[in-house]
Amino acid sequence: MTISDSPGAPARPDSSTTSRGTVPATLDSxxxxxxxxxxxxxxxxxxxxxxxxxxxxxxMPPTPQLKLAMAASGTLFSGFTVVHMLGNLQVYQGREAFDGYARFLRTVGSPVLPEKTLLWAFRVTMLAATATHVTCAAALTVRAQQAASRPRGQKRLRPRGRRRRPWDVAKRSMRSTGVVLGLFTAHHIADLTVGARPAAAEHVQGAAYDNLVRSLRRPAVAALYLAAMTALAAHTAQGLTQVGNDTGLSTDRAVREKLELAGRLAGTGVALANASIPLAVQLRIVR
Amino acid sequence: MHNTRTLTVEVWRQSSAEDDGRFVAYDVTGVTPATTVLELLDLLNEQLPDGEQPVKFDDGCREGSCGKCGVMVDGVAHGPEFNTTTCQQHVRAFRNGQRVRLEPLRAEAFPVLQDLAVDKKKSLRTVVKAARGPAGMKALTNAGCISCGACVAVCPNGSGQLFVGSLLTELPPLMKDDDERRERTEKVIETAGETFGPCSTLGDCTEVCPAGLPLENLSAVAREYLRNQNKTRHQH
Structure with missing residues (x-):
C-alpha cells in the first residue's frame, strides 16, 4: 500500500554517481x-x-502603527506621482514650457525664501517618507514570515483551484514592485536630477527637456521606464486598497470598493500617461 | 461502482509535536465523487498497512458548523472549494490517479500536535479571552465565525485579521459603555499582534472562510485601534 516515502526535503543526489560523474573516492568524500x-x-x-x-x-511599534505609517507615506507617494505626472505631461507643450516648469520648481518660494529652499524641504520630506515606508515594510515582512513560518524545507504549495487574475498577482507583489520602484527612482534621480554617468546620457544642468529626450532615446532606459510604470500601476492599486483597510475606512463595503477602484484607476492612469513619454520619444514624436 | 477512483494521497506524518514531520504517499482506493476530505482520511486509515499508526486528524460534527476540522488540501486551507469546511469538501474535483497533498493547517500560531491535528484553540482562544468574558464568544457567534482557523492558515502572512476583525466588528454593540469598549478592543488588538502576522488585504481568508465573512471585517481592527488612540490623546 505504501508507495513511497518522500521526506520533507528532497534527498541530495548521490554525488559519486550522478551530479559529479565519476570522481576519486577521497575527493568525493x-x-x-x-x-x-x-x-x-x-x-x-x-x-x-x-x-x-x-x-x-x-x-518596533505595534503592527497597526507601522501600517498607519506606511499608509501615510504611501499616500504621500501616490499624491506625488499624480503631481509629477502632470508636470511630465508638459513635455508635450514643447521645450520652453517644460524648461520653464523645471525653473519654476527650483525657484518656487523665492524671492521670499532663498532659491531651492522649498525644493529641498520637499526632497527631505520625500526622503524621510521613503525611509519610513521601507523600514516599516521590512519590519512587517519579518513579522509576516515569522507568523506564517513552515517546517524547514517545506515550501508553500501553489494553491489548487485558485485562478489568479493580473490584479490578484499585483496584490501579492507589493514587495517586488516596491523594490523595482525604489531602484527605478534611484536611477531616475541619478539620470535626470544629478546627471551622473552612466545613469545619465549627456546632461546639461537646467536643460530639462533636452536631458529627458536624450535619456529616453536610449532603448534600455525607455524599457526600464515602462517596466517601472507597470510596477507603479500594480503598487498603487493595492496600496490604496490597503490604505483603506489600515485606516479603518474600509469597514464600509462601498468605501472599500471605491478605494479599490480608485487605486486601479489612479495607478493605471498615472502609469499610462507617464509611459506615453518614453514611447513618444522612441517614436520621435517628442524630439 | 464505475465511479470509484484511486487517489494517491500524500499525508503529513509527524509522530509528536517535537518530531520533524514528512510527507508519506499512500494509494487510497474506493473514492467516490461524494467522498469528503475527512472520509478520504477515514478510507486511508482503513486501508493502512498492518502496523502503521492511523493518521490523526481533527474531527468534529461533519456538518460544517463546529469549526473543529481543518487540513490544507494542496496548499489551500479546508480545500479547493470556496467557503466550505474540510468535512464538507468533496473530492469530486480529483480525477482517478491524481495526487492530493494533505497537510496540517500551517501557521506559527497553530503548532502541529500529531500528523494533521493542530492546536488552533489555544491561539484563537487567547484573542477571545482578551475580549474577556462571554462577550468575545458572543461577538464571534453574532459574526457567524466558527473559529476554524482557516483564515490564518491560508494567509501568506499568517494573519488572523479576518477572525480578529470579525470579533471587533461585533464586539462594540455588546459592550456596556465606551470605556469597556476601548479597554477590551485594545486588549484584543494587542493580543492579536502577539499571536498573528500583519494583514496585507490579499483576501485569501475570505475565499476559504466557511461563514463567508466579508473583507470589510478586516478593517475593524484599524478602526478600533484609531478610535482608542484618539481617546488616549484627549485624556492628556
Whole structure:
C-alpha cells in the first residue's frame, strides 16, 4: 500500500554517481564534507539572522502603527506621482514650457525664501517618507514570515483551484514592485536630477527637456521606464486598497470598493500617461 | 461502482509535536465523487498497512458548523472549494490517479500536535479571552465565525485579521459603555499582534472562510485601534 516515502526535503543526489560523474573516492568524500559544512554554515547564518531580525522588530511599534505609517507615506507617494505626472505631461507643450516648469520648481518660494529652499524641504520630506515606508515594510515582512513560518524545507504549495487574475498577482507583489520602484527612482534621480554617468546620457544642468529626450532615446532606459510604470500601476492599486483597510475606512463595503477602484484607476492612469513619454520619444514624436 | 477512483494521497506524518514531520504517499482506493476530505482520511486509515499508526486528524460534527476540522488540501486551507469546511469538501474535483497533498493547517500560531491535528484553540482562544468574558464568544457567534482557523492558515502572512476583525466588528454593540469598549478592543488588538502576522488585504481568508465573512471585517481592527488612540490623546 505504501508507495513511497518522500521526506520533507528532497534527498541530495548521490554525488559519486550522478551530479559529479565519476570522481576519486577521497575527493568525493572531501566534496561531500565541504557540502555538509556549507549547508551547516548557511543554516547557522539563516537562523541567527532571522532571530536577530525578529528581535529587532519586537522593539518596533505595534503592527497597526507601522501600517498607519506606511499608509501615510504611501499616500504621500501616490499624491506625488499624480503631481509629477502632470508636470511630465508638459513635455508635450514643447521645450520652453517644460524648461520653464523645471525653473519654476527650483525657484518656487523665492524671492521670499532663498532659491531651492522649498525644493529641498520637499526632497527631505520625500526622503524621510521613503525611509519610513521601507523600514516599516521590512519590519512587517519579518513579522509576516515569522507568523506564517513552515517546517524547514517545506515550501508553500501553489494553491489548487485558485485562478489568479493580473490584479490578484499585483496584490501579492507589493514587495517586488516596491523594490523595482525604489531602484527605478534611484536611477531616475541619478539620470535626470544629478546627471551622473552612466545613469545619465549627456546632461546639461537646467536643460530639462533636452536631458529627458536624450535619456529616453536610449532603448534600455525607455524599457526600464515602462517596466517601472507597470510596477507603479500594480503598487498603487493595492496600496490604496490597503490604505483603506489600515485606516479603518474600509469597514464600509462601498468605501472599500471605491478605494479599490480608485487605486486601479489612479495607478493605471498615472502609469499610462507617464509611459506615453518614453514611447513618444522612441517614436520621435517628442524630439 | 464505475465511479470509484484511486487517489494517491500524500499525508503529513509527524509522530509528536517535537518530531520533524514528512510527507508519506499512500494509494487510497474506493473514492467516490461524494467522498469528503475527512472520509478520504477515514478510507486511508482503513486501508493502512498492518502496523502503521492511523493518521490523526481533527474531527468534529461533519456538518460544517463546529469549526473543529481543518487540513490544507494542496496548499489551500479546508480545500479547493470556496467557503466550505474540510468535512464538507468533496473530492469530486480529483480525477482517478491524481495526487492530493494533505497537510496540517500551517501557521506559527497553530503548532502541529500529531500528523494533521493542530492546536488552533489555544491561539484563537487567547484573542477571545482578551475580549474577556462571554462577550468575545458572543461577538464571534453574532459574526457567524466558527473559529476554524482557516483564515490564518491560508494567509501568506499568517494573519488572523479576518477572525480578529470579525470579533471587533461585533464586539462594540455588546459592550456596556465606551470605556469597556476601548479597554477590551485594545486588549484584543494587542493580543492579536502577539499571536498573528500583519494583514496585507490579499483576501485569501475570505475565499476559504466557511461563514463567508466579508473583507470589510478586516478593517475593524484599524478602526478600533484609531478610535482608542484618539481617546488616549484627549485624556492628556
Amino acid at each position: 572531501a566534496l561531500r564534507a565541504a557540502d555538509r559544512l556549507r549547508a551547516r554554515a548557511w543554516e547557522t547564518v539563516a537562523s541567527t539572522s532571522v532571530d536577530a531580525m525578529v528581535k529587532a522588530t519586537e522593539k
